[in-house]
Amino acid sequence: MSMRQTELVVRTIAETAIENEKYFGDLDAVVGDGDFGYSLARGFEKLLEGWDALDRTDPGTFLKKSGLVITSRIGGTSGPIWGTAFLRAGATAGDAAELDGEQVVAMLRAAIEGIKARGQSDVGDKTLLDALVPFTDALASGAGLAAAATAAREAADATVTMVAKRGRAAYTGERSRGSVDAGAMAVAVIAERISETWQKQGAAS
Template identity: 50%
Template structure:
């Protein structure tokens, strides 16, 4: 069964709820190695996404993703808005006007999102950023899709890999963003962007068996 626009909206609503529930955790993670605004910014952005989707419902998954992108870019401060906005915008372009997304389409959307984040933020694996969660997520998603998995399984393995990737940022020394100013002191803390990436992907999975 393919993933429709309604499914994507449900996933995003679940994502917004997860961000809200973990807002204080994300603030605390960012307080020790950043500006302490990641949780607040993400919560504000995804609240705006849900509000927008309540008033205007796009007809295709790609249109939903594009609306999310423009909303995040206009409402989320700091680095998160442009990075997440670019990720969703690239994902929207990757899926085009398809009425439903199958497993390979979901994997392609994740790959496009990762490419957008890398292009925008210039981060690579090991820099202690959201890229460290996205790279393993994309690799797992593509492998599952190649084996014939549907959207639900593709997202499930992506979320699992993202959580592992986010946790693996803890011992790293940051090489990008505000955290990089701390040098060795940035080690010992999970990157907040990697953590929010993993939270969102898990919420997308749990919203329903897409």
């Protein structure tokens, strides 16, 4: 993955979060406080506002600088969680100018560990990890991006049967069963958009 491809992925994440503000907020409102979509959109808008000024020395630096903006600009608990993911991924990328598939998986694994530590959560707690981990596992197994996005979508859909154990939704207990997790669905929707954009832009070439 080159610098250009890294920019493409981050920009796609930002644009998808902004476009799905209402959808992600509506999902969160079922058992949360409904501000997830709003918080994510406002934070990624700030990232795009300062887009041209972000340090592009290498992909890792770009991700770390993006993570700092996200941490400071996304409200609620989402800022530290999403910001940590970008910061950990960037730190794992180091100063490499090009990133291969194994490095990208290692970056995602580092992001996952950062989210687990920051959110005191794990797979099965009905959080974004329930889609991000299956997505990463699929990539690690050699599946393509499209197949990994499908795995994320299936896993996000499956959170409907779970009881939330972290975040505001956890206060609702059993009532959280019967609705999908907004964070997990956000990961799935973003993964699908990245896959589509990657194919359209010929980013793999």
